Amino acid sequence: MMMASNIRPEPPAKTGERLLDVKGLTIEIETRTGPATIVDGIDLHVDKGETLGIVGESGCGKSLTMLSMMRLLPNKIKVTKGEANFAGRDLQKMSNSDLRKVRGGDVGFIFQDPMTSLNPVMRIGQQLAEPLIYHRGMSKAEARKRAGELLKLVGIPGAEDRLDAYPHELSGGMRQRVMIAIGLACNPQLLIADEPTTALDVTIQAQIVDLVKDLRDKLGMSVVWITHDLALIAGLVDRINVLYAGTVVEDAPVDALFANPSHPYTQGLLASIPKLSDERSTRLSSIGGTPPEPGRRPKGCPFAPRCPLAEAICHERVPSLEGLGQDGAHRVACFVAQRKLEAA
Amino acid sequence: MSVVPMPGTAAEIEPPVSLWRDAWHRLRRNKLAVFGLVVVVILAFTALFGPYLTPYDFLSQDLNSRNLAPSLSHLFGTDDLGRDVFSRVVYGTRTAFLVAIVVTFIAVVIGVTLGALAGFFGGWLDRIVMWLTDMTMSIPNLLLVVVINASLKSPITSWMESRYLATLNPVYRETIWVDFLLVFGSMALISWPPYARLVRAQVLSIRSRPYITAAQALGLTNRIILMRYVVPNALGPLIVAVSAGLGTAMVLESAFSFLGVGVNPPTPSWGNMISDGLRVWQHYPHLLAAPAAVLGLASVAFSFLGDGLNDALNPRGAK
Numbered sequence: 026m027m028m029a030s031n032i033r034p035e036p037p038a039k040t041g042e043r044l045l046d047v048k049g050l051t052i053e054i055e056t057r058t059g060p061a062t063i064v065d066g067i068d069l070h071v072d073k074g075e076t077l078g079i080v081g082e083s084g085c086g087k088s089l090t091m092l093s094m095m096r097l098l099p100n101k102i103k104v105t106k107g108e109a110n111f112a113g114r115d116l117q118k119m120s121n122s123d124l125r126k127v128r129g130g131d132v133g134f135i136f137q138d139p140m141t142s143l144n145p146v147m148r149i150g151q152q153l154a155e156p157l158i159y160h161r162g163m164s165k166a167e168a169r170k171r172a173g174e175l176l177k178l179v180g181i182p183g184a185e186d187r188l189d190a191y192p193h194e195l196s197g198g199m200r201q202r203v204m205i206a207i208g209l210a211c212n213p214q215l216l217i218a219d220e221p222t223t224a225l226d227v228t229i230q231a232q233i234v235d236l237v238k239d240l241r242d243k244l245g246m247s248v249v250w251i252t253h254d255l256a257l258i259a260g261l262v263d264r265i266n267v268l269y270a271g272t273v274v275e276d277a278p279v280d281a282l283f284a285n286p287s288h289p290y291t292q293g294l295l296a297s298i299p300k301l302s303d304e305r306s307t308r309l310s311s312i313g314g315t316p317p318e319p320g321r322r323p324k325g326c327p328f329a330p331r332c333p334l335a336e337a338i339c340h341e342r343v344p345s346l347e348g349l350g351q352d353g354a355h356r357v358a359c360f361v362a363q364r365k366l367e368a369a
Numbered sequence: 370m371s372v373v374p375m376p377g378t379a380a381e382i383e384p385p386v387s388l389w390r391d392a393w394h395r396l397r398r399n400k401l402a403v404f405g406l407v408v409v410v411i412l413a414f415t416a417l418f419g420p421y422l423t424p425y426d427f428l429s430q431d432l433n434s435r436n437l438a439p440s441l442s443h444l445f446g447t448d449d450l451g452r453d454v455f456s457r458v459v460y461g462t463r464t465a466f467l468v469a470i471v472v473t474f475i476a477v478v479i480g481v482t483l484g485a486l487a488g489f490f491g492g493w494l495d496r497i498v499m500w501l502t503d504m505t506m507s508i509p510n511l512l513l514v515v516v517i518n519a520s521l522k523s524p525i526t527s528w529m530e531s532r533y534l535a536t537l538n539p540v541y542r543e544t545i546w547v548d549f550l551l552v553f554g555s556m557a558l559i560s561w562p563p564y565a566r567l568v569r570a571q572v573l574s575i576r577s578r579p580y581i582t583a584a585q586a587l588g589l590t591n592r593i594i595l596m597r598y599v600v601p602n603a604l605g606p607l608i609v610a611v612s613a614g615l616g617t618a619m620v621l622e623s624a625f626s627f628l629g630v631g632v633n634p635p636t637p638s639w640g641n642m643i644s645d646g647l648r649v650w651q652h653y654p655h656l657l658a659a660p661a662a663v664l665g666l667a668s669v670a671f672s673f674l675g676d677g678l679n680d681a682l683n684p685r686g687a688k
Contacts, residue, residue: 124588134583134587
């Protein structure tokens with residue numbers, strides 16, 4: 026367990042040791058017409074000290090994967106297959122009390138909407154103290170002192186005076202800083218940030234990204250950052266997983282992904298980011314069509330119906346994630362991209 | 370590397386305003402609610418300090434001054450046994466508040482516990498609680514109280530009398546408490562379902578809010594989440610319901626006493642005073658008017674206060 030004494034000033038060393046290893050996780054939702062698959066056998070991993078970006082459009086299962094991995098979803102949504110190992114232990118098979126120790130203790134969460142993710146009738150000092158008292162067995166006075174330090178850590182002015190404030194008295198950016206402080210309260214090994222900047226305006230977004238980056242380097246933790254904004258996290262993450270319809274379609278180190286996007290979906294995502302150099306008259310590029318609805322997944326590659334490069338085989342078989350190049354660090358699930366590389 | 374500071378300085382920070390203080394400001398602006406609050410406070414004060422306020426004992430009879438009209442020595446006059454009506458109304462207020470508070474307290478404890486558990490855990494627990502609620506609500510309340518009174522009162526009273534004769538223990542001498550016990554018990558038994566339904570609905574809506582998921586992600590136990598995250602957020606509508614419920618319980622107690630199945634004479638209750646006064650109202654209207662007016666005032670005050678609290682605690686619902 027990462028304790029306060031382990032604080033490192035340098036960016037965390039990447040040991041290649043798996044912290045989180047999700048294998049073949051399949052998530053189904055109960056609907057009136059029967060169970061529908063939302064996430065289909067997803068594979069993900071995060072190494073110690075690594076920062077992973079998970080990118081994809083709304084409804085592709087980004088948040089769902091992370092939440093269901095921690096068994097935080099309502100009963101209607103179930104993990105039916107696969108495992109999610111955290112530090113070598115399967116979260117899916119863990120007892121509820123063991124899982125509670127992982128939640129908040131070893132894995133911190135930051136949620137999308139800081140406006141609604143804080144308890145409106147509890148002072149923020151108390152909300153910060155709650156995990157400290159519960160996970161670290163601190164007394165109320167110790168927890169309050171630590172809560173003040175945490176607020177200072179996330180850069181809230183007048184931190185000690187703010188402990189007695191209610192969430193509605195803070196601005197959105199400040200509330201998200203409080204959320205981050207709560208997520209970091211117990212020095213977690215892994216911080217899962219679920220679109221933490223989506224509800225904030227652009228200048229605050231950059232502040233939050235910088236804040237998490239600084240804190241990651243200070244505290245030496247791994248981070249999973251879920252977003253639909255590729256450009257936002259380019260400077261933060263080590264590796265990016267592109268998700269489409271509940272499967273990873275491309276997994277690449279951040280530089281390789283921007284330099285050589287290989288999956289047609291990733292290419293489409295990158296092309297749809299507006300550039301300053303574009304002519305004013307240029308129409309913003311977009312990907313035609315909509316992602317498949319849960320329960321109505323196509324037979325072959327889930328992206329094939331929208332793919333400009335789709336071939337006959339794409340509608341027949343599901344491509345698996347295969348490494349490109351020598352080291353295999355850049356992996357893509359696309360028949361066309363894989364064949365192109367073999368030919369080259 | 371230093372943490373990016375938040376723009377703005379400590380000097381800009383205003384003192385924290387709590388949700389409750391905010392609600393209090395809104396409540397104060399509502400004239401009817403303030404009227405209700407003042408009346409409720411006066412009545413509560415009367416109930417609490419009744420014995421020090423009454424010029425006469427509520428039981429002492431003065432057969433030389435029967436059925437006197439209101440005067441300075443007897444503010445509300447006297448009744449057919451020469452008892453001071455003002456003193457009896459004051460003691461009736463004690464009865465009404467005692468019954469209302471105890472009954473509402475029991476009903477709220479049962480209702481909030483069942484409703485919160487049902488809403489939070491759902492599934493079979495929810496089905497059983499809702500089934501119990503529907504079943505209880507389907508029982509006609511008047512009928513239930515009459516049945517409980519008819520079937521339980523005389524056995525308990527006679528048991529206590531026999532215990533007193535056997536042991537001479539003073540605990541068994543006073544049978545007035547049997548009245549109260551039966552009134553409390555039977556009324557609480559029929560009063561909890563609305564609270565259970567209200568709290569369940571609140572909890573169902575709160576359970577799906579992001580801060581509950583956030584609390585679960587912190588690894589907090591269900592008990593802590595329920596007690597510190599769910600129930601406090603459901604409190605606003607509950608306070609409104611309790612305020613209205615206190616008024617309803619008072620009226621209900623009077624209604625039962627009026628019908629002779631509630632608090633029995635000589636214990637004064639607005640209800641049994643109205644019942645006595647009704648027989649002679651053509652001749653001595655003050656015997657009916659005094660308790661009826663106080664009952665009406667109490668009922669209206671609680672309802673105004675409840676409305677005001679509703680607007681104050683749910684600002685989005687207010688005009």
